Structures are given as C-alpha cells and as structure tokens.
Amino acid sequence: MKKLWWKILCIALLFYVVFMGLMGPVPHLPILNESIRNTYFHVALWLAMTTLLFASMVYSLMYLRSSNLKHDDVASELAKSGLFYGILGCLSGSVWANFTWGDPWPNDPKLNGAAVGILIYLAYLLLRSSFEDEQRRARIASVYNIFAFAVFVPLIYILPRLTDSLHPGSGGNSTFGSYDMNNDLRMVFYPAIIGWILLGLWFAELRVRIKRINRLREEEFIQTSKPL
Amino acid sequence: MLLYVVSTVFVCYLSFSLRRNQLTPIVWNTLFWIIILFAAVNAIAKSFSQERHGRLIYYYNLCSPQAIIMSKIIYNSFVMLFLAGVGFVFYAFVMGNQVGDMGLYAICIALSAIGFASVLTLIAGIASKADNSATLMAVLSFPIILPMLLMTIRLAKNAMDGLDWSVSNDEIITLLSIDLIVITLSYLLFPYLWRS
Numbered sequence: 095m096k097k098l099w100w101k102i103l104c105i106a107l108l109f110y111v112v113f114m115g116l117m118g119p120v121p122h123l124p125i126l127n128e129s130i131r132n133t134y135f136h137v138a139l140w141l142a143m144t145t146l147l148f149a150s151m152v153y154s155l156m157y158l159r160s161s162n163l164k165h166d167d168v169a170s171e172l173a174k175s176g177l178f179y180g181i182l183g184c185l186s187g188s189v190w191a192n193f194t195w196g197d198p199w200p201n202d203p204k205l206n207g208a209a210v211g212i213l214i215y216l217a218y219l220l221l222r223s224s225f226e227d228e229q230r231r232a233r234i235a236s237v238y239n240i241f242a243f244a245v246f247v248p249l250i251y252i253l254p255r256l257t258d259s260l261h262p263g264s265g266g267n268s269t270f271g272s273y274d275m276n277n278d279l280r281m282v283f284y285p286a287i288i289g290w291i292l293l294g295l296w297f298a299e300l301r302v303r304i305k306r307i308n309r310l311r312e313e314e315f316i317q318t319s320k321p322l
Numbered sequence: 323m324l325l326y327v328v329s330t331v332f333v334c335y336l337s338f339s340l341r342r343n344q345l346t347p348i349v350w351n352t353l354f355w356i357i358i359l360f361a362a363v364n365a366i367a368k369s370f371s372q373e374r375h376g377r378l379i380y381y382y383n384l385c386s387p388q389a390i391i392m393s394k395i396i397y398n399s400f401v402m403l404f405l406a407g408v409g410f411v412f413y414a415f416v417m418g419n420q421v422g423d424m425g426l427y428a429i430c431i432a433l434s435a436i437g438f439a440s441v442l443t444l445i446a447g448i449a450s451k452a453d454n455s456a457t458l459m460a461v462l463s464f465p466i467i468l469p470m471l472l473m474t475i476r477l478a479k480n481a482m483d484g485l486d487w488s489v490s491n492d493e494i495i496t497l498l499s500i501d502l503i504v505i506t507l508s509y510l511l512f513p514y515l516w517r518s
Contacts, residue, residue: 158514213465213509220461220505234451237511241444242466244507249469 100292107289111138114282132190134286139183142290144250146176146298147215148261151243154236166232167305169239170222171298177215179294184208207249214242323365323403327409330357335416347420351478354413358406359438359471365405366398366442367459370450387516391447391508396441402435422484427495430481434474437501441467444508447515473497 113135153169156162187205188198199205221238225231334353338345381390411430414421420491421427442463449459 095394134331158511207469210465210468217461217465221448221452221458224458230451233514234448237515238448238462240511241507244503245466245469248503252496296426 101296104289104292104296105286108131108293111282111286111289115286119317130279132186134282136186136190138184138283138286138290139179139186141287142294143176143179143183145291146172146294147243147246148177151240154239157232157236158240161229161233163228163232164306166236167302168298169236171217171305172294173218173239175294175297177212177219178297179290180208180212180215184212196304204250211246211249214246218242323361323405324408326364327357327361328412330453331409331413331416332360338417344500345417347482348479350417350420351482352475353417354410355434355471355475355478357413358409359403359432359467361409362402362442363460363463364433365401366439366446367449367456368446369394369398370374370446371455382516387513388509391443391512395443395505395508398439399436399445402439403432404478406431406435413481421482423481424488426481426487427478430477433477433494433501434470437470437474437497437504438467440501440504440508441470444512444515447512451515462518470497470500473500493508 110306111134116130150172153165153172157165170243171254187208191200192198218235218238222231222235225234334357408425445463445466446459449455449462452458456516473493474498477490480490480493
C-alpha cells in the first residue's frame with residue numbers, strides 16, 4: 095500500500111486534466127480556437143516523453159557505473175514508454191496540425207526531427223534485440239542510449255529553433271510561455287505534464303516487474319530442471 | 323575507398339549527363355553530401371570489424387581504451403578529410419563547380435569530415451559487437467548522423483551562394499559543438515564498450 099499514493103495521484107490528475115481540458119475555460123485565439131485544448135495532450139505528452147527519455151538515460155548511466163541488471167531493465171522500459179508517448183505525440187500533433195495548419199504532416203523541421211528521434215529509439219530497441227547475452231546487451235545498449243539522448247536533444251530542441259518552423263518558439267516566433275499561456279491554461283497544463291509523466295512511469299514499472307518475475311521464473315526453472 | 327567515391331561520382335555524372343543543365347545548386351549540393359555520407363559509412367564500418375580478434379586482444383593489453391578511441395577517431399578523421407577532399411575535387415571536375423565561397427566550403431567539409439568520423443567510429447564500435455554488424459551499422463548511424471548532415475547541407479548551401487560569413491556563424495558554431503559533444507561522449511563511453 096505504501097507505494098499506492100502516486101498511482102492514485104496519477105489517476106486523479108488525469109481525470110482532472112481530461113474533464114477540465116474538455117470543459118474548462120480557455121482563451122479564444124484566432125486560428126487555434128477550441129483546438130488550443132490540445133495543449134494539455136500534445137505539448138504535455140512531448141514534455142513527458144523528454145522526461146522519460148532523460149530518466150532512461152540516467153538509468154543507463156547508473157547501469158554503467160554499477161553493472162546491476164535491474165538498472166538496465168528500468169532504462170529499457172522507460173525508453174519504451176517514452177517511445178510510446180512519442181508516437182502518441184505525433185498522432186495528437188497531426189490531428190492538431192490538420193485543423194490549424196491545414197495539413198496532417200506539414201513539412202516542418204520539428205516534425206521531421208521528431209520522426210528521426212523515433213527512428214533513433216527504434217534503432218535502440220533493434221540493437222537490444224540483437225544480443226543474446228544479457229550483460230553484454232545491457233552494456234552496449236546503455237552506451238547507445240546515452241549517445242542517442244545526446245543527439246536527440248539538439249535534434250528536437252535546438253535545431254528547429256535555428257530555422258523557420260510553424261511551432262511556437264522557433265524561427266523568431268516567441269516561445270509558448272510568453273504570449274498565449276494564461277492562468278486558465280496553466281491551471282490544467284502543469285498538472286497534465288505531471289499526470290502524463292506518472293502514467294509513463296506506471297507503464298514502465300509494470301513492465302519492469304513482469305521482466306523481473308520472468309527472470310526469477312527462468313532461474314527457478316533452470317535450477318529445478320538440473321540433471322539429477 | 324577512393325575508388326568507391328570516384329566511381330560513385332562518375333555514376334552520378336553519367337546518370338545526370340543527359341540533363342546537366344537541369345542540375346540545380348540544391349540538387350548538386352545534396353547529391354555531393356549523400357555520396358560523402360555513404361562513403362563515410364562504408365569506410366568507417368571497417369575500422370573495427372576488419373581487425374582480427376587476436377589483434378584486439380593485443381591492443382587491449384597494450385594501451386588504454388581512451389588512447390584507442392582517440393587514435394581511431396583521429397585516423398578516421400584524416401581518412402574522411404582525404405576522401406572528402408579528393409571526392410570534392412573530382413566531383414567539381416566532372417559535375418561543374420558551383421561553389422561561390424571556396425574557403426567556407428572547405429571549412430564545411432573539414433567540420434563534417436571530423437564529425438562523421440567521430441560519430442561513425444563509436445557506432446562502428448557498437449555495431450561490431452553484434453552479429454549482423456553491416457545492417458546494424460546502417461540502422462544505428464543514419465538517424466544519429468542526420469542532424470549533423472542537415473546542418474552541413476545548410477552551411478554548404480550558404481557557402482555555395484557566397485553569402486557573408488556572419489550569416490553562417492550559427493551553423494558553424496552548432497556543427498562545432500555537435501562535434502565536441504560527440505567526441506567527448508565517445509571518449510567517456512568507449513571504455514565500457516571495450517571491456518566486453
């Protein structure tokens with residue numbers, strides 16, 4: 095029971111976000127109109143994804159320092175839930191883009207960067223699947239994960255800012271915080287970020303537990319099936 | 323490898339030879355960088371997988387992993403500088419030179435050669451540990467190298483148009499910093515790879 099509180103918090107926050115996100119007051123801006131509600135889902139999902147991938151990188155670092163397989167399990171599962179959020183973020187973004195920019199996949203540096211970022215992490219999963227030995231897989235995948243995050247951040251957050259992009263905060267557009275975030279939005283936006291991060295952690299935690307149970311059962315199986 | 327670059331350039335030349343006048347500067351530039359990218363992947367993929375197992379053990383006893391990765395990066399950078407330089411001369415010779423500002427283009431080639439070499443050296447090290455290393459090398463390296471490639475193409479375009487150097491300061495600084503990040507990471511991470 096002692097670890098239950100953050101799951102309850104997560105559910106409460108997400109309920110709050112869904113209800114307030116669909117029914118709460120929002121500022122009326124030209125072009126965006128009611129689709130500004132997507133801020134709670136699309137933008138918050140991307141921020142949550144970056145947080146999850148950052149956490150995954152931290153666990154990879156911890157694995158390299160300690161050689162404890164548990165850390166590598168956590169790193170890989172966090173990367174998986176980050177990848178899942180990335181795909182969701184792309185989908186929600188393309189729904190949004192369809193209504194505001196008139197095209198589900200406008201040729202925008204940030205979108206292309208995001209697609210490449212997803213490819214990087216798919217390559218990470220492929221790399222993991224191409225090793226048999228667990229320690230070896232964990233070490234090499236950790237090295238690649240750290241390397242990938244270091245490339246991923248400039249790809250998503252720095253390069254689009256240098257060019258013209260449709261997203262806010264790029265190519266001379268002002269950033270999000272400064273012009274269209276009012277207090278109504280903030281009241282839901284910040285809980286949304288926290289809620290999505292918690293949900294991602296929850297996914298990762300469940301999958302890590304499944305992995306550990308499987309490993310234990312395998313070890314038991316090996317021990318019981320030893321020749322007499 | 324030199325033969326590889328030269329023959330690729332020549333194939334491009336022959337395929338475009340019917341419509342040389344339709345070759346816009348953008349296509350010219352992009353084609354060159356794609357040739358260099360493929361040459362780099364092929365050249366550097368060999369840097370680990372070609373070594374025999376016994377020799378790796380010999381190196382392992384002889385010196386520290388940092389020394390090995392740094393020397394491999396430096397060696398590969400020189401290979402890439404040479405390949406890109408000769409490739410560019412030959413490319414300009416057959417396809418017609420469209421560069422406005424040679425100095426800036428040379429800087430661009432140098433920066434990207436070092437960057438490609440350092441990214442691909444670490445990736446080659448990772449890929450050589452797996453079984454099907456050729457496929458894995460391509461899958462792992464292309465997304466990682468893409469931001470660098472995009473910056474390079476943009477910088478090269480500025481150089482071709484002969485824009486003022488101050489316009490491309492941003493790109494030069496970004497490329498330099500990506501190079502630095504990648505080299506530092508390789509230096510820090512390679513010891514863990516080397517042990518296995």
